[in-house]
Amino acid sequence: MDFEIINGDIAALETECLVVAVAPEGQLSPAASAADSASNGYLQEILAGGDISGKTAQTLLLHKVPGLTARRVLLLGVGKEEERNNRNYRKAITAAMGVVKSTGISHVIFALDGVLTDDTDQYRQLRHLVEWSGQELYLYDETKSKKADPLKLEKFSILCAEEDTDLAEQALLDGTAIVNGTSIARDLGNLPPNICTPTYLAERALELEAEFEALTTTILDEDEMAELGMHCLLSVGKGSEQPSKLVVMQYNGGVEGEAPHVLVGKGITFDTGGISLKPGDSMDEMKYDMCGAASVFGAINAVCEMALPINVVGIVAAAENMPSGHASKPGDIVTTMSGQTVEILNTDAEGRLVLCDALTYAGRFNPASVVDIATLTGACIIALGHQASGLMSNDDQLAQQLLEAGVQAGDRAWQLPLWDEYQEQLDSNFADMQNIGGRPAGSITAACFLSRFTKEYRWAHLDIAGVAWNSGKNKGATGRCVPLLTQYLLNQSATEE
Known part of the structure; x- marks a missing residue:
């Protein structure tokens, strides 16, 4: 059209x-x-x-x-x-x-x-x-x-009035790019998990590379991730026949060598909960557990179409969480790429396990900012319902920039605290940390876990568990937070330009 x-x-x-x-x-x-x-x-x-x-x-x-x-x-x-x-x-x-x-x-x-x-x-x-x-x-x-x-x-x-044509044309071009990016995110989210696997996501990233000259894609397989020490990410996919992937998409629209803004997406293409098996009711909706990754794909596509004068990196940590004789068990201890050790008390708290290694990997780009997007916790739905994404950050300025972008885009977020007092809920007797902090403040302790891998740069976390898809009669992926992320990058490109 x-x-x-x-x-x-x-x-x-x-x-x-x-x-x-x-x-x-x-x-x-x-x-x-x-x-x-x-x-x-x-x-x-x-x-x-x-x-x-x-x-x-x-x-x-x-x-x-x-x-x-x-x-x-x-x-x-x-x-x-x-x-x-x-x-x-x-x-x-x-x-x-x-x-x-x-x-x-x-x-x-x-x-x-x-x-x-x-x-x-x-x-x-x-x-x-x-x-x-x-x-x-x-x-x-x-x-x-x-x-x-x-x-x-x-x-x-x-x-529109003739004198407003140039402004209107720009609004139309940007709006169309966001529509296309949102549609890509919705398509990926709606695909069934027997089609949309980690390998499929990797293939889609290579297709994007072929479409846009300014985009370079790198796919890390399990052997390459093991060499980097990403044993936490790899632990999630151990029970699956589908190999895990780390997808890295680099958009180079800005000055060469300029620090990029990095988006990191949780790409659990299906989440059974692993050995900590989820209830069967509505488990089909766990195909949407890769909607954070889908939003990264959508935002990268929008940025490419807009040809923003900015450098952006999209990282997708893709895995399938399945129970089997090879799967991780509650009580297992794994070593992250950062060298920190994690006691896995619940295999259904797997999103933070793939994200922590991806966030460590993001540090090699010397980023201007890092935003991770994940359907991370049911606790965020209890806190905020299905209206706003949960936002937590180690940088107040970055948090405010994302909140403002959400208002501008009509894709709002709400900030939750990230105080040191919550960190104590992750204490472990046997490792540097455990992967759950109990029921109280579940969304916050999940973000506290991630914050331990982001101390070297400005970072924010978006928990989109409540907004990534609709259930019931209108079941389907929503494409959030493509508008928020794209607006944030638009604002950053305007500032840098």
């Missing part, structure tokens, strides 16, 4: 559907007002009739509006001024796209004038329109015998 920015007289726009905004008490947005004037007050007449009140996300589809070339006009409710925020903006866009999809039109023009949100940044308003509309068009049919019908919507246009 093609996205485009257009200018022109709203009455003369040729399209199958023109979307304009209306508010309570008969208020019209500037574009809607222009359409109303061209139709000799037809839209106001409709509003006066009470068919639509202008509440947030209300819709009314009109046909053959007099004075307009557009075949249809979709009135989209934006609510009262005090109700306009990004949350309701997204609701309205979702409602509009629902009508567009169900109508089966091939071309739509959105003329919303930036009146749907209290965010005054026009670039972000337009970018979110592209992002959220594009995400509503996502469809997974990779493993279905009958493929979905081809998308009927072929062209998505946004009307």
Whole structure:
């Protein structure tokens, strides 16, 4: 589907559907007002009739509006001024796209004038329109015998003033890149675990390398990881027939030798819990335990498409956690790449075991910052539900930058403490640390574990267990935190440039 920015007289726009905004008490947005004037007050007449009140996300589809070339006009409710925020903006866009999809039109023009949100940044308003509309068009049919019908919507246009065209074009390009990155993350998350294995992730990384000239990919196999001393990561995949992989994607868009920003993703392609076996109920959803890795793939793809003037490294620690005669056992002690030893008390706390070695590996790049992303703890769902990612960091400035990026991207995080007092819960009688700290503050102690491998650089941890996928009727990967990560890197590239 093609996205485009257009200018022109709203009455003369040729399209199958023109979307304009209306508010309570008969208020019209500037574009809607222009359409109303061209139709000799037809839209106001409709509003006066009470068919639509202008509440947030209300819709009314009109046909053959007099004075307009557009075949249809979709009135989209934006609510009262005090109700306009990004949350309701997204609701309205979702409602509009629902009508567009169900109508089966091939071309739509959105003329919303930036009146749907209290965010005054026009670039972000337009970018979110592209992002959220594009995400509503996502469809997974990779493993279905009958493929979905081809998308009927072929062209998505946004009307803006001529003097705003350059800004709008940039918003469109960036928004499209984020949509594509999010879709990649969702595809990887939704694939079944018999297809999406550590080897499959490695192959996808090599495909990205072939697609983008600025990207270089390196795959470390189990022998190479053993030579580096990554026995903690390797311990997780011991019970599986699938070999573990460390995937390293280097994007070189900045000055040669400039310190890169590193993203590290947990890539457990299926998590049975190992010997500490999970309950059978909903275990199928443990294919989503690689969504941290998926978000790294998505963010790297977005950065490549945007051609950001920045250096970025994406590291994916990929393994499958299975029970077998070769699997790690509770009580085993393993040595990490850093030389520290870990007593494995619960094999289902495996994400931190693969991440700790990947984080040590990240140090060789002398990074400007390191952010790891992982579906790490169920405790984070208890703490924050399914709305925000949990954020913990050893650097307050980095934490604030990520929080701000989350707000800007509409992909929010919430910071939790990382105090030294929590570290004591990881004390072990037999090793330098144990891999669990008990039920209290489970998300925090997991981050405390990781912090022991990140003392040499600025680091933050995003626990996305509550936001990476939806369960129930709408089961599927969400693609978070691709928008947050991409916004963070956009902000860093602007600062460095």
